[in-house]
Amino acid sequence: MDDVLPAYSGQMVMFGRGVGRMQFDPGEISETGDALFVAPLCQARHFSVSGPAKVFGVSLNFRGWAALSGLSVHDYHDCFLQPETVLPDGLAEEFASLAPRWRNGELDDTSVLDSMAGIVRRGLSKLPEQHLTVIDRTLEWLSSSFKPxxxxLYERLPYSKRQSQRLVAQFFGQSPVRLVRRYRAVRAATLLSIPDLPEEIEAEIREAFYDQAHLIKEIRFFTGRTPKRLQPDAGLPINEMLGPDGYSAVDLFGSGEAEQLRRDGLDKA
Structure with a gap:
């Protein structure tokens, strides 16, 4: 497999077989081990998997990453992290032991996934209510429009403008301005992948960008694809990641598109 992953949430990954590689910076290619975390991606990244491969994973939303890792996404993003960087020692060791135990037959597939879910469950810490408010209200704000x-946003958050900017960067890895760019591109990519998209929605998408060149550049930067390549082959991870379910934390159809799609019978496309 050789493809590009879109800007996406943090991942907990175990390689039972095979090796994965991801390019984070020009000339820098990181390789997977048995157990690792993929820190949240703030832009599209090229990756490959040498098989045959068997990979198990847990996808962490913004709340989950903060509660499990305690790491600022502003400081830890677009990189591989070793288990001990994210988890307490005992849980990190348990996670690292899963691949060898799977390979020697001690654990089957279901047991590995149950173990990973158990590690996450025991590793979660309670987030302060005001931090949860920052995460949730920022997501609501992102869902409200192509150009919120x-x-x-600052009126919705219980902090000063400067503190709000710092906390948004801590939980999302990017400033509010950059987040708008990211989700505008992802929302546009998701909608443009729908066959026979209504003209009204296509016009709304184009109005959200300066021109066609800007649209193409932004979608490529955050999804790794151009508008012409937004219907990739079935079975590739990007199908799920760019679909509405993959971005369930943000309502990609939050600015009137959902009602329009229902009218046109395309909401299940």
């Missing part, structure tokens, strides 16, 4: 108003 920045002042509206």
């Amino acid at each position: 108003d920045l002042d509206e």
Whole structure:
């Protein structure tokens, strides 16, 4: 497998067989081990998997990454992290032991996934209520429009503008302005992948960008694809990641598109 992953949430990954590689910076290619975390991706990244491969994973939303790792996404993003960087010593060792135990037949597939879920469950810490408020209200704000108003976000958050900017970067890895760019591109990519997209929605997408070149550049940067390549072959991970379920934390159809799609019978496309 040789493809590009879109900007996406943090992942807990175990390789039973095979090797994965991801390019984070020009000339820098990181290789997987038995157990690792993929820190949240703030832009599309090229990856490959040499098989035959068997990979198990847990996808962590913004709340989950903060509660499990305690790491600022501003400081830890677009990289592989060893288990001990994310988890307490005992849980890190348990996670690292799963691949050898699977290979020697001690654990089957279901047991590996149950073990990974158990590690996450025991590793979660309670987040302060105000931090949860920052995460949830930022997600609601991102869902409200292709171009949500920045002042509206600061009005929603229980902190000063400067503190709000710092906390948004801590939990999302990017400033509010950058987040708008990211989710505008992802929302546009998801909608443009729908066959026979209504003209009204296509026009709304184009109005959200300066011109066609800007649209293509932004979608490529955050998804790794151009608008012409937004219907990849079935079975590739990007199908799920760019679909509405893959971005369930943010309502990709939050600015009137859902109602329009229902009218046109395309909401299940």
